[in-house]
Amino acid sequence: MIQDDREKIFGKIRSGLRGYQKFTFDRSSKSPLKTTLAKNFGTQFEKFKKELAILGGEAVVLNGHSSISQFLLSHIQGSAFIYDETESQFEAVISKIKKSREVKFSSDFENNYDKREVAIFDAAISTCATCSAETGTIVIENQMRLPAALATKLFIIAEPGDLIPSLDELFTDEFRNFKGSNLFLITGPSRTADIEKELVTGVHGPKEVYVIFFQP
Amino acid sequence: MRIFLFVPCFIDQLFPNVAVSTLKVLRHLGCDVVFPANQTCCGQPAYNSGYADEARLMAMHEVNAFLKFNSAVDNKTIEFDLKNDYVVGPSGSCVAMIRNFYPQLLSDDSRFNEISQKFSSRVFEFTEFIDKVIGIEKFSGKLNALVSYHDSCHALRELGIKQEPRDILKRINGLRLVELPYNEVCCGFGGTFSVKFPEISTAMANEKLKNFEETRADILVSSDTSCLMHLQGRARRSGMKHRFAHIAEIMAESIS
Amino acid sequence: MELESKHFKSLYKEQIKNQQLRSNLSKATLQAVDKRAESFEEVDFSFLRDEAKKIKQESITHLNEFLSQFEDMAQKNGCKIFYAQTPEKANAYILDAALKHGVRTIVKSKSMVTEEMELVPFLTRNGIDTVETDLGEYIVQLANEKPSHITTPAIHKSRKEIAELFHEKIGSDLNTDPKFLTTEARRVLREKFLSADMGISGANFLIAETGDVVIVENEGNARLSTSAVKVHVVVTGIEKVIPQFSDLRIFMRLLARSSTGQKLTSYVSLIRGPRAKEEKDGPQEVHIVLLDNGRSGLLGTEYQDVLHCIRCGACLNVCPVYRNIGGHAYGSVYPGPIGSLVTPLYYGEKNAPDLPFASSLCGNCTEVCPVGIDIHHHLLALRQEITSSKKSSLEKFLFRNYRKTMLRPGRYKMMGKAARLLSKTGLLRILMKSWTNERDLPEFPSISFRELFKSGRLD
Numbered sequence: 001m002i003q004d005d006r007e008k009i010f011g012k013i014r015s016g017l018r019g020y021q022k023f024t025f026d027r028s029s030k031s032p033l034k035t036t037l038a039k040n041f042g043t044q045f046e047k048f049k050k051e052l053a054i055l056g057g058e059a060v061v062l063n064g065h066s067s068i069s070q071f072l073l074s075h076i077q078g079s080a081f082i083y084d085e086t087e088s089q090f091e092a093v094i095s096k097i098k099k100s101r102e103v104k105f106s107s108d109f110e111n112n113y114d115k116r117e118v119a120i121f122d123a124a125i126s127t128c129a130t131c132s133a134e135t136g137t138i139v140i141e142n143q144m145r146l147p148a149a150l151a152t153k154l155f156i157i158a159e160p161g162d163l164i165p166s167l168d169e170l171f172t173d174e175f176r177n178f179k180g181s182n183l184f185l186i187t188g189p190s191r192t193a194d195i196e197k198e199l200v201t202g203v204h205g206p207k208e209v210y211v212i213f214f215q216p
Numbered sequence: 217m218r219i220f221l222f223v224p225c226f227i228d229q230l231f232p233n234v235a236v237s238t239l240k241v242l243r244h245l246g247c248d249v250v251f252p253a254n255q256t257c258c259g260q261p262a263y264n265s266g267y268a269d270e271a272r273l274m275a276m277h278e279v280n281a282f283l284k285f286n287s288a289v290d291n292k293t294i295e296f297d298l299k300n301d302y303v304v305g306p307s308g309s310c311v312a313m314i315r316n317f318y319p320q321l322l323s324d325d326s327r328f329n330e331i332s333q334k335f336s337s338r339v340f341e342f343t344e345f346i347d348k349v350i351g352i353e354k355f356s357g358k359l360n361a362l363v364s365y366h367d368s369c370h371a372l373r374e375l376g377i378k379q380e381p382r383d384i385l386k387r388i389n390g391l392r393l394v395e396l397p398y399n400e401v402c403c404g405f406g407g408t409f410s411v412k413f414p415e416i417s418t419a420m421a422n423e424k425l426k427n428f429e430e431t432r433a434d435i436l437v438s439s440d441t442s443c444l445m446h447l448q449g450r451a452r453r454s455g456m457k458h459r460f461a462h463i464a465e466i467m468a469e470s471i472s
Numbered sequence: 473m474e475l476e477s478k479h480f481k482s483l484y485k486e487q488i489k490n491q492q493l494r495s496n497l498s499k500a501t502l503q504a505v506d507k508r509a510e511s512f513e514e515v516d517f518s519f520l521r522d523e524a525k526k527i528k529q530e531s532i533t534h535l536n537e538f539l540s541q542f543e544d545m546a547q548k549n550g551c552k553i554f555y556a557q558t559p560e561k562a563n564a565y566i567l568d569a570a571l572k573h574g575v576r577t578i579v580k581s582k583s584m585v586t587e588e589m590e591l592v593p594f595l596t597r598n599g600i601d602t603v604e605t606d607l608g609e610y611i612v613q614l615a616n617e618k619p620s621h622i623t624t625p626a627i628h629k630s631r632k633e634i635a636e637l638f639h640e641k642i643g644s645d646l647n648t649d650p651k652f653l654t655t656e657a658r659r660v661l662r663e664k665f666l667s668a669d670m671g672i673s674g675a676n677f678l679i680a681e682t683g684d685v686v687i688v689e690n691e692g693n694a695r696l697s698t699s700a701v702k703v704h705v706v707v708t709g710i711e712k713v714i715p716q717f718s719d720l721r722i723f724m725r726l727l728a729r730s731s732t733g734q735k736l737t738s739y740v741s742l743i744r745g746p747r748a749k750e751e752k753d754g755p756q757e758v759h760i761v762l763l764d765n766g767r768s769g770l771l772g773t774e775y776q777d778v779l780h781c782i783r784c785g786a787c788l789n790v791c792p793v794y795r796n797i798g799g800h801a802y803g804s805v806y807p808g809p810i811g812s813l814v815t816p817l818y819y820g821e822k823n824a825p826d827l828p829f830a831s832s833l834c835g836n837c838t839e840v841c842p843v844g845i846d847i848h849h850h851l852l853a854l855r856q857e858i859t860s861s862k863k864s865s866l867e868k869f870l871f872r873n874y875r876k877t878m879l880r881p882g883r884y885k886m887m888g889k890a891a892r893l894l895s896k897t898g899l900l901r902i903l904m905k906s907w908t909n910e911r912d913l914p915e916f917p918s919i920s921f922r923e924l925f926k927s928g929r930l931d
């Protein structure tokens with residue numbers, strides 16, 4: 001066991017700060033946004049869609065189970081990974097996909113599964129915790145981290161109630177108390193500009209990102 | 217309105233025409249201009265090179281030189297009235313030294329602490345003075361010229377001057393202003409930086425000059441002569457024939 | 473410790489000759505500058521900056537309290553915390569953890585702190601295959617170089633250079649298309665992710681209130697480095713802690729805009745601990761290594777706010793000095809304006825005697841800094857410290873004489889006249905070689921303004 005330097009470092013911090021004026025920040029509730037979005041779904045969806053489109057992603061509103069399965073089938077060529085929570089709500093959709101594409105669920109995987117088993121999926125389908133219109137951001141908290149990070153295409157099925165106008169509503173008590181070991185914010189496809197600042201998508205994570213709002 | 221003309225040392229010695237033009241424009245706008253003859257250097261070169269102690273002594277000298285002096289004309293004693301008089305200088309950089317850094321530099325000295333605060337707040341850069349104190353509408357001129365404008369970093373960022381010189385140039389009939397691409401990027405002068413790291417300094421000048429050539433303007437105007445001296449020096453060496461002029465010179469020409 | 477930054481003067485002279493480097497840099501940084509400016513249209517930059525600065529001020533002035541709160545929370549969440557004063561200690565701890573788990577391959581995402589520690593070479597020397605997975609870092613690692621920018625490590629390289637590198641090192645076709653090159657890197661690195669046992673990441677923020685580690689990235693490699701592994705090691709500096717979860721609404725809006733002009737990066741991971749019971753993947757262990765390495769020495773000094781830095785790289789992108797000499801010239805992990813502060817402040821002025829002077833003090837860095845660090849005025853203050861620590865020098869002598877002249881208007885007048893006369897002989901040109909090597913001197917007038925004024929000719 002290597003002994004750490006906790007006490008030494010805290011000693012240095014305390015002596016450095018001795019006599020130094022402590023500053024307490026009065027957190028303002030003001031939003032740094034210049035304009036705020038109207039409270040209705042339509043306006044917020046338009047903003048969300050626009051932001052996601054700038055990044056190369058796509059957001060749609062669909063109103064029947066069959067149109068969702070159609071959308072998914074036309075976009076997924078290979079196999080799909082489905083996070084289980086999605087299944088319960090969209091049984092009809094899932095069973096349609098199952099008929100024509102190879103499909104696996106998180107429940108099919110044991111603890112300590114082999115990573116290579118999930119690296120093969122063309123697509124990952126998941127619900128989300130919330131979506132923020134301001135930046136086109138999707139927030140997920142799933143039992144498995146890898147499928148959404150490894151698949152080539154990511155599909156999020158959301159409900160209108162999942163949409164929030166801005167990051168102000170995201171960094172609040174509600175989301176602070178998330179359930180699992182992590183909260184994951186996704187804003188568009190995986191990207192890099194490390195070579196001569198030229199944008200390339202799909203570096204390590206999904207190259208395509210779709211968000212389907214289901215409005216019955 | 218009485219103005220104590222602040223002529224930075226290198227303008228005094230190397231570019232007297234800039235000071236002459238400043239004087240002429242201020243008089244034209246109805247100011248009573250006096251020149252405190254004991255002023256020398258504001259101390260900026262020393263201060264920016266890390267010699268605060270030397271700069272402090274120069275700052276004290278400079279403040280004293282402005283507060284009270286004998287007129288060169290009739291040898292009468294002239295005293296600076298901290299409530300009504302102004303100091304105006306044709307250099308954003310040197311004005312920033314007095315206005316922003318003197319109070320700090322002199323804060324530990326009981327003789328200067330208070331007075332330097334008051335004094336510094338009466339010091340103005342030439343174009344901002346015309347805009348904020350005299351009133352820009354009092355000025356108009358006529359000159360056929362195609363010019364571009366270079367913001368000195370100290371005028372821009374230490375004093376927050378951006379629109380003033382442009383508004384002034386707009387009041388000259390026949391003059392057309394073309395903006396430089398990347399007009400907020402430094403030209404590379406930077407005082408002793410220009411001789412400590414000459415290769416970097418000239419590389420920065422090259423970029424600025426390239427942008428200037430792109431504007432196709434004939435004259436590069438600025439409110440800081442030090443940037444102009446550096447840019448012109450580089451331009452001449454690379455065979456560029458353009459004119460580099462202080463805004464006071466252009467204004468003086470436009471009213472004559 | 474002796475740093476290369478000591479030799480800045482010879483390093484920059486070498487770098488500035490490299491035309492290719494300068495054109496790569498100029499293109500990349502100016503693009504970043506433009507994008508940054510555009511990205512602040514929707515939000516109020518000065519409001520955000522002031523808020524961010526205040527949050528950081530609160531964090532740093534209560535650093536011991538927030539650190540121990542973070543520590544408590546993170547431990548409750550199941551993480552292991554290790555404090556290290558020096559890089560050596562941090563390295564030893566990480567190696568120990570790797571050996572304990574029989575780790576053979578480590579995937580690593582971006583972290584400037586690990587650069588301070590030279591962690592990757594250290595692990596490699598100890599027989600562990602450690603791979604940088606951020607594309608830029610991967611390029612730099614293949615080339616056996618160091619990053620030249622804190623957010624865009626391979627900014628100095630052209631596509632052609634990268635294509636040749638990939639051809640030589642990983643057998644790719646000689647194709648300069650960034651898309652192709654990225655796919656090649658993806659192919660190699662994907663395999664590494666699938667075989668790695670340990671992942672190392674940095675952290676952009678540590679949240680005291682919740683114990684969360686916040687990691688911001690675009691490629692997805694950090695997500696994989698922290699998820700596709702048995703053991704995740706976070707390596708970061710002690711100054712990274714912020715008080716509250718809700719403070720992210722400020723920082724998330726500033727960081728990406730300042731560094732790349734995006735509103736938000738593609739990915740933000742908030743990691744609260746190792747995999748939970750009901751989760752099927754994610755690391756079984758999360759270690760958080762908190763490095764001091766000179767940071768605590770800034771507390772209570774006028775330079776304390778340098779610890780506010782969120783490493784966005786905006787000050788590098790706007791810096792015309794950086795743009796012309798590149799990151800390697802600084803001879804330090806941290807280049808550019810912030811590097812010219814951090815290097816002497818962390819490692820001592822003797823290690824970077826020239827860096828605080830290598831600035832025209834244009835102040836563009838201070839203007840864009842999202843946490844309001846008074847960068848260029850700090851450089852000025854460091855200049856004073858450095859000159860006053862020297863007993864004597866030619867420069868000191870010259871400035872003393874300069875001052876003596878300026879305090880006597882008579883002597884000043886005489887000297888001015890002498891200089892103007894001197895200019896006629898060409899002697900001044902020789903004296904002013906540093907100026908005249910590449911620039912002309914102005915034409916010297918025969919009479920000064922004060923003489924003109926006194927003569928009455930101006931009335």
Ligand code: SF4
Nearest residue numbers: 781782784785787841
């Ligand atoms: S000093 Fe400011 S601008 Fe520079 S990297 Fe740090 S936070 Fe960004």
